[in-house]
Amino acid sequence: MTRVVRIHRHGGPEELKLEEEEVGAPAPGQARLRHTAIGLNFVDIYHRIGQFGADPMPFVLGVQGVGVVDALGEGAGEGVGGLSVGDRVAYAGAMGAYREARLMPADRLIRLPADVEDGVAAAGLLRGLTSQYLVRRLYRVQPGDAVLVHAAAGGVGLILCQWAKHLGATVIGTVSTATKAEIARAHGCDHPVLYGEGRDWVDEVLRLTGGRGVPVVYDSVGRDTFMGSLDCLRPMGMAINYGTASGQVEPFPLQRLHKKSLIVTRPTLGTWIADRGDLERAADEFLNLVRGGIIRVDVARCYPLAEVAAAHRELEGRRTTGAMILVP
Ligand SMILES: NC(=O)c1ccc[n+]([C@@H]2O[C@H](COP(=O)([O-])OP(=O)(O)OC[C@H]3O[C@@H](n4cnc5c(N)ncnc54)[C@H](OP(=O)(O)O)[C@@H]3O)[C@@H](O)[C@H]2O)c1
Numbered sequence: 001m002t003r004v005v006r007i008h009r010h011g012g013p014e015e016l017k018l019e020e021e022e023v024g025a026p027a028p029g030q031a032r033l034r035h036t037a038i039g040l041n042f043v044d045i046y047h048r049i050g051q052f053g054a055d056p057m058p059f060v061l062g063v064q065g066v067g068v069v070d071a072l073g074e075g076a077g078e079g080v081g082g083l084s085v086g087d088r089v090a091y092a093g094a095m096g097a098y099r100e101a102r103l104m105p106a107d108r109l110i111r112l113p114a115d116v117e118d119g120v121a122a123a124g125l126l127r128g129l130t131s132q133y134l135v136r137r138l139y140r141v142q143p144g145d146a147v148l149v150h151a152a153a154g155g156v157g158l159i160l161c162q163w164a165k166h167l168g169a170t171v172i173g174t175v176s177t178a179t180k181a182e183i184a185r186a187h188g189c190d191h192p193v194l195y196g197e198g199r200d201w202v203d204e205v206l207r208l209t210g211g212r213g214v215p216v217v218y219d220s221v222g223r224d225t226f227m228g229s230l231d232c233l234r235p236m237g238m239a240i241n242y243g244t245a246s247g248q249v250e251p252f253p254l255q256r257l258h259k260k261s262l263i264v265t266r267p268t269l270g271t272w273i274a275d276r277g278d279l280e281r282a283a284d285e286f287l288n289l290v291r292g293g294i295i296r297v298d299v300a301r302c303y304p305l306a307e308v309a310a311a312h313r314e315l316e317g318r319r320t321t322g323a324m325i326l327v328p
Pocket residue numbers: 040041042043126127130151152153154155156157174175176177180220221224242243244245246247267268269270315316317318319320321322323
């Protein structure tokens with residue numbers, strides 16, 4: 001038997017229950033992993049509270065992890081370059097990570113280079129793949145661009161700041177505290193801006209860009225920031241709402257985009273890595289930047305699996321910077 005954290009209904013962190021399960025043998029095409037590190041993501045909170053609608057109960061949260069392959073089903077790994085028992089692998093975007101061991105489709109696994117630590121991959125892969133499509137595919141950041149990154153000291157935020165800076169952009173990042181501003185600055189954010197109740201941050205972004213605005217806003221905060229994000233854009237700019245930490249963006253008239261010919265998009269990582277080739281290319285690109293020291297993934301805190309509720313409280317309470325992991 002191995003340990004698993006389940007919820008039996010949507011709700012607060014107290015709904016996370018440590019239980020036991022029998023994982024069983026892998027079916028054809030599957031690999032069984034023994035986790036060494038499990039990534040904690042803000043999306044786990046959306047799933048816990050039921051923001052995406054009802055889930056089949058009981059339900060296991062968590063979308064990314066790192067582990068060692070300890071059994072392979074028939075044919076598993078043939079399209080993954082000959083996956084073997086004992087390989088160290090990572091995955092992102094597969095529901096059900098809060099457990100000691102799990103079954104995974106082998107073709108969703110990425111073999112880890114020896115010089116990338118388990119904790120770094122568990123904290124960083126999903127956020128790195130997300131940042132890859134955001135700065136390299138959905139909007140291709142160009143040298144000289146001024147880009148706006150919300151929640152710049154968060155897990156995705158710190159990676160976006162470093163990646164955009166590496167691509168030659170000037171990075172403006174919003175944060176909620178002066179401490180977070182310093183952390184963002186240390187990760188390539190040229191101009192940390194404190195956002196609060198009002199719209200001063202919009203004025204500050206416009207001031208920093210000489211009144212012209214930015215060509216792209218990476219908005220993971222949603223309800224509290226999105227209308228301000230539109231006001232920060234230059235003509236033909238793109239507002240990317242890729243997260244809803246403060247709640248869903250409220251409906252607004254499409255006509256609101258007309259005057260500046262703005263582009264609005266609401267992407268999700270799953271569609272950008274659904275194809276195995278896209279997944280491999282994005283993972284290679286991100287892991288090479290990590291190995292080259294261009295992108296640093298900060299594993300701010302590690303929690304034992306049994307203390308996952310405390311980790312959720314920290315993340316939800318905006319008390320974290322960088323990323324957190326669970327250690328089974
Ligand atoms: N669409 C995709 O493909 C995709 C993939 C991965 C992640 N995401 C999204 O990316 C975002 C970042 O994910 P993450 O796991 O790295 O989390 P995170 O950024 O480490 O944590 C969320 C941050 O959002 C900010 N925030 C603003 N308003 C908030 C509120 N009312 N409540 C809580 N936090 C608030 C906080 O930073 P401040 O205190 O500085 O405001 C907080 O630290 C999330 O919104 C997530 O859903 C989207």
